[in-house]
Amino acid sequence: MSIKKGIEVSIAASIAAKLARVEVIAAYPITPQTHIVEHLSELVANGELEAIYINVESEHSAMSACCGASAAGARTFTSTSAQGLELMHEILFIASGMRLPIVMATVNRALSSPLSIWGDHSDIMAARDTGWIMLFCENGQEVVDSIIMAFKIAEHRNVLLPVMVNLDGFSLSHVIEPIEFPSQKDVDSFLPPYKPLYSLHPDRPVTMGAYGMPEIYTEAKYAQEMALINSKDTIIGVMKEFGDKFGRHYKPVETHNTENTDFAFICLGSTNENIATAIDELKSYGKEAGLIKLRLFRPFPKDELLSALKDKKRIAVIERAMPAGAANGPLYNEIASLIYNNRLDITLENYIVGLGGRDVHPEYFIDIFDKKITFKTDKNYTVIGVRE
Secondary structure, three states: OOEEEEEEHHHHHHHHHHHOOOOEEEEOOOOOOHHHHHHHHHHHHOOOOOOEEEEOOOHHHHHHHHHHHHHOOOOEEEEEOHHHHHHOHHHHHHHHHOOOOOEEEEEEOOOOOOOOOOOOOHHHHHOOOOOOEEEEOOOHHHHHHHHHHHHHHHHOOOOOOOEEEEEEOOOOOOOEEEEEEOOHHHHHHHOOOOOOOOOOOOOOOOOOOOOOOHHHHHHHHHHHHHHHHHHHHHHHHHHHHHHHHHOOOOOOEEEEOOOOOOEEEEEOOOHHHHHHHHHHHHHHOOOOOEEEEEOEEEOOOHHHHHHHOOOOOEEEEEEOOOOOOOOOOHHHHHHHHHHHHOOOOOEEEEEEOOHHHOOOOHHHHHHHHOOOOOOOOOOOOEEOOOOO
């Protein structure tokens, strides 16, 4: 029997890890993810979760410990944010290259400098090409469900890749929301104990992460890439199985009010709720705008996105990271490449919002729709609200 309660989303994330029966947690606290590992330490200390809890001296060590635990065959979890994610950067490639099914909750936060503890997507965009499966959450319920699904995806024999579950710092991680928790019995029937295909054991010696000569390195990376791309089929299957069992259904790409309009926003994360609010207000005035939500970012769901883009003429790509000298933002570049390769006649606009935790108002999106906010073609993107 499920239980519904009002709870901080970070605490809910730790409960989801508990429901998944994690066996090893490597923890280093950093704002705004601290509450996740902090509550997990309480659950372990109180005997509510039978797991090994490793206090480490840095995020680099946290991911290193996760790699060792996962290689030894344990169901492994950690969490981080911002500079912590970047300190892990070297080991993120090792986790994916060694095909270790680690799950990490990444509480997205702006990168220094200047120092900011508030949320945006600069951290995850700096790590987007590390070979991890990446899911984005819009609300607390999605965080809980995604963490549970992430273990089943990561550990599937056709996948064996690490998964990041992304949730926006503070604007999602620290809010209290009504969240429905499935029973332990139901989670156990959905997510069986992890049985590794290969594991480090003194009685059965194996080599992991061996030296790759030039003669085999390309093939090894190609096999990893194919596994990442092909993981989408498993992701879709796990989402369907989760929906059939728990009644909450997810897809790699989801839409809101896109049927009767040739205009749509595309966005990642909790900002989607503000965009949906704007769309509903536009609708009350007889104006139709749509929203395309990317729940899956890696592997990039190109087929599902192409289906959602059908009959669209104007797309506003909303993102929370600076282009950093690129022509456009990272999400825009993905979508522009897809549109160009498939020769779609769609006008693309790129808007940067909410950097360093700045408020993102629904009115912004109403003004984008009505073209009251000018799309700056000389820069290829518009930073909303900036004082130039």
